[in-house]
Amino acid sequence: MIYSATGEPTNGKPELAITHCIAPKPGSLVMFTVPRFHRVCRVDQTAGDHKRLSIAGWFMTEHA
Secondary structure, rough: EEEOOOOOOOOOOOOEEOOOOOOOOOOOOOOOOOOOOOOOOOOOHHHHHOOOOOOOOOOOOOOO
């Protein structure tokens, strides 16, 4: 997880610090709380190479 170290951007960019590193494991799910209110904004087309990436998945269960 990466959080803003100071909370205030420097030169228009936030100073980020890695707080936790969680290795992926098959069959695992990681959930965590967020310490403050936040929002996720869309990535504008003018962002160029600065893209937001996401990982999606699903749950599978055995049906009786």
